Amino acid sequence: xxxxxxxxxxxxxxxxxxxxxxxxxxxxxxxxxxxxxxxxxxxxxxxxxxxxxxxxxxxxxxxxxxxxxxxxxxxxxxxxxxxxxxxxxxxxxxxxxxxxxxxxxxxxxxxxxxxxxxxxxxxxxxxxxxxxxxxxxxxxxxxxxxxxxxxxxxxxxxxxxxxxxxxxxxxxxxxxxxxxxxxxxxxxxxxxxxxxxxxxxxxxxxxxxxxxxxxxxxxxxxxxxxxx
Amino acid sequence: xxxxxxxxxxxxxxxxxxxxxxxxxxxxxxxxxxxxxxxxxxxxxxxxxxxxxxxxxxxxxxxxxxxxxxxxxxxxxxxxxxxxxxxxxxxxxxxxxxxxxxxxxxxxxxxxxxxxxxx
Numbered sequence: 114x115x116x117x118x119x120x121x122x123x124x125x126x127x128x129x130x131x132x133x134x135x136x137x138x139x140x141x142x143x144x145x146x147x148x149x150x151x152x153x154x155x156x157x158x159x160x161x162x163x164x165x166x167x168x169x170x171x172x173x174x175x176x177x178x179x180x181x182x183x184x185x186x187x188x189x190x191x192x193x194x195x196x197x198x199x200x201x202x203x204x205x206x207x208x209x210x211x212x213x214x215x216x217x218x219x220x221x222x223x224x225x226x227x228x229x230x231x232x233x234x235x236x237x238x239x240x241x242x243x244x245x246x247x248x249x250x251x252x253x254x255x256x257x258x259x260x261x262x263x264x265x266x267x268x269x270x271x272x273x274x275x276x277x278x279x280x281x282x283x284x285x286x287x288x289x290x291x292x293x294x295x296x297x298x299x300x301x302x303x304x305x306x307x308x309x310x311x312x313x314x315x316x317x318x319x320x321x322x323x324x325x326x327x328x329x330x331x332x333x334x335x336x337x338x339x340x341x
Numbered sequence: 342x343x344x345x346x347x348x349x350x351x352x353x354x355x356x357x358x359x360x361x362x363x364x365x366x367x368x369x370x371x372x373x374x375x376x377x378x379x380x381x382x383x384x385x386x387x388x389x390x391x392x393x394x395x396x397x398x399x400x401x402x403x404x405x406x407x408x409x410x411x412x413x414x415x416x417x418x419x420x421x422x423x424x425x426x427x428x429x430x431x432x433x434x435x436x437x438x439x440x441x442x443x444x445x446x447x448x449x450x451x452x453x454x455x456x457x458x459x460x
């Protein structure tokens with residue numbers, strides 16, 4: 114309950130601090146940018162607008178935090194700081210070893226065991242990435258760290274051209290993995306659903322796949338996988 | 342039985358112990374020696390989306406085994422049943438009886454001997 118009682122105090126403190134107008138402007142700017150996203154067509158500018166809107170919201174929070182001079186202990190702020198700190202640690206450390214956990218958990222093995230062209234294709238797109246397959250009949254592909262995972266079920270269902278499209282799509286995700294955790298972290302910090310940018314990321318990955326593997330191959334891979 | 346380890350006494354035939362899709366897959370695999378995935382979906386007339394997950398489950402439960410073979414340079418699963426229908430029936434019976442004895446003890450054993458005598 115005491116946390117709820119703190120909130121009016123924050124409001125009063127902020128109003129007296131002289132930064133109130135700055136905070137208000139930043140919050141309004143953030144909301145406007147967030148709303149603006151819905152009219153923007155290009156996924157890249159949408160993501161950019163999303164990121165700026167998040168950073169603005171975060172800046173508002175930080176200024177609010179610095180301007181507060183409440184006498185009582187600020188539990189809400191302490192909890193939030195702890196939340197951000199653990200979140201940052203997780204998003205920085207987690208992706209570094211998660212693919213290794215997945216490899217062990219799925220008993221995944223290098224795709225070169227089965228065929229050589231997919232790894233060669235991946236190497237031509239991006240260096241230092243590896244392609245693994247795992248034992249499951251359910252057609253599925255995903256990427257983590259430096260590894261792309263394909264289920265054997267997927268290798269059964271898709272032909273070579275469609276597989277290229279899927280590999281290229283996942284490669285885009287891997288190549289931008291260093292940036293996307295930032296997006297996720299920002300949205301977790303400002304309590305906004307990261308799904309808001311997920312669609313744009315998928316669209317960009319598809320655009321890349323269409324360039325690298327052909328629009329038709331991508332379309333037929335999509336068609337096959339959504340039919341399932 | 343495989344799906345949730347549940348027995349549905351009101352169902353008929355194999356679906357007492359298997360889900361309907363599991364039962365259809367087992368029947369097809371018992372009638373053929375080995376089948377690739379595409380053939381299996383064609384013969385069971387179950388779409389791949391339902392067959393794939395069920396097959397993973399049956400493999401994990403030890404009723405079905407699969408190996409990977411390269412056909413035209415592409416990897417393919419080849420499925421086969423681990424047990425004959427009789428062996429599977431034996432295993433299911435044993436599991437059910439074990440559970441009956443575990444739950445009802447002497448009463449269950451007594452009934453089994455009566456049941457044997459009646460036959």
